[in-house]
Amino acid sequence: MPLKIVVGIKWVPNTTSVSIDEKTGTLIREGVPSVVNPHDLIAVEAALKLKDRYGGHVTAISMAPPQAILGLEHVIGMGVDEGILISDRAFAGADTLATSYTLAKAIEKIGDYDLVIMGHETIDSSTAHIGAQVASWLDIPYIYYAVNLEYIEDKHLLRVRRILEDSIEIYNLRLPGLVSIAMHSDVPRRVSLTNKLRARIEKPIRVWSNKELDLDPNCIGLRGSPTVVAKVEFMPKVxxxxxxxxxxxxxxxxxxxxxxxxxxxxxxxxxxx
Ligand SMILES: Cc1cc2nc3c(=O)[nH]c(=O)nc-3n(C[C@H](O)[C@H](O)[C@H](O)COP(=O)(O)OP(=O)(O)OC[C@H]3O[C@@H](n4cnc5c(N)ncnc54)[C@H](O)[C@@H]3O)c2cc1C
Incomplete structure (x- = not known):
């Protein structure tokens, strides 16, 4: 049975060139080039490997400002079938709780999925919360730091390995389920020109605002975010x-x-x- 896979990708500032506003403690994003979170390209690779082997359909989702369409075009260039950009001012200022809630609701709206794949963590906030939180909202099983995904078709299970310091754990994940892929576990494939042209010509990217998701404004964006950054302390300059x-x-x-x-x-x- 072909697998229906959703992959979460985050559009992040290229952290080698990011600086922090010392007054507000927030990232200075203006004029900073952004990229697809590198660990998410490894998650995309894992999804595409499953699709190559068992057939299926891969949808990438990203909650981000409109420029992130470039990130979705990039992963479509790698072979992803379609992209969904979740973008609305109402989602801005979200902490991990509001972000994971919004992503989970978008995945529910996509509906018919077998597997959700996330990256290990992001390079800008790097909380590694989102995978576990999305799984929890969706009430599906979750495995962190996964490598070597294998689909057991007759049982509709995903065999997942986790490499620890002195052992390898092997799990059978009931589907639908969610896995976060271990960083450095694979090398993302290159973008192909044919796929990249398809992204530009066929435009397999949809944009969902809160009109489409219809979420309670108290559960999204800044209003749905209980986390408060009380203070940011900077290292003394030497x-x-x-x-x-x-x-x-x-x-x-x-x-x-x-x-x-x-x-x-x-x-x-x-x-x-
Ligand atoms: C009070 C507060 C306010 C904040 N305000 C803002 C803000 O205004 N703007 C802002 O950009 N950030 C803001 N953040 C940061 C924001 O909450 C996190 O960037 C976001 O929740 C994702 O967490 P993370 O980057 O740590 O992801 P992790 O948990 O480290 O990511 C794990 C995986 O989840 C998936 N994932 C993560 N985020 C997304 C996404 N957006 N779309 C699709 N997949 C995703 C990826 O596969 C990723 O590899 C704020 C944080 C706090 C605490």
Whole structure:
């Protein structure tokens, strides 16, 4: 039986270039390039591998601002069949509870699904809450840090492995179920030009606002978010001296380095001052 799979992908600021507003403690998102959360590309790869092997249909969902359509186009370029962007000002300011509730309701609206796949965590907030919370809202079983998914067709089960330090756990997951994929467990495939063109021409992407989902405004966005960030403390800034030893002699360089470290109180020589 072909599998109907939903994959959650988050559109995140490319964290190598993100900075934090020291006054408000929030991420400065303006002008920051965004990407699909790298761990979610591994989740997409897991979904596509299942589809390659057993047949099926993969839908990617993302709750994000309108620009995230580019992220959905990217995963459609990898082979995902369709994308759903959940986007509305009413969803803004959501903590993980409101985010997971909205995603779960969107998955319920998609309806006929066998498996939900999420990434391990995101690179911007990295709470790793969403998978467990979505499973809980949907009242379906959940396995975290999964690798090597295998569909047992005659029993309609998913065989899932978890690699621990000294052992491998093997589970049979009753479907419908949800798995979060272990980071670095696979290499996401490349975008193909044919698929990318399909994304642009056929536009297999739908946008759902709260008109379509019809969720209680008290359960979504900032109003549905009990989490309050009380205070953000920044590490004290330590100015760097950036002294460079330029002469080429390694012995002299080592002597110079030791002297500098002793002078700065960073190194004590036994028997020295
Ligand atoms: C008080 C508060 C206010 C916040 N306000 C904002 C805000 O205004 N804007 C903002 O961007 N963030 C905001 N956040 C952060 C936001 O709550 C989280 O980014 C979001 O809930 C997802 O959590 P995470 O990134 O830790 O995901 P994780 O739990 O680390 O993600 C696990 C997996 O879940 C899936 N997933 C996660 N998020 C999504 C998504 N949006 N769509 C589809 N799949 C997803 C992915 O597969 C991902 O790999 C706020 C947080 C708090 C506490």
């Amino acid at each position: 100015p760097r001296k950036q002294e460079v030893y330029k002469d080429g002699d390694p012995k002299e360089a080592a002597k110079w380095l030791v002297e500098r470290l002793v002078k700065e109180g960073l190194l004590k020589i036994p028997g020295g001052e």
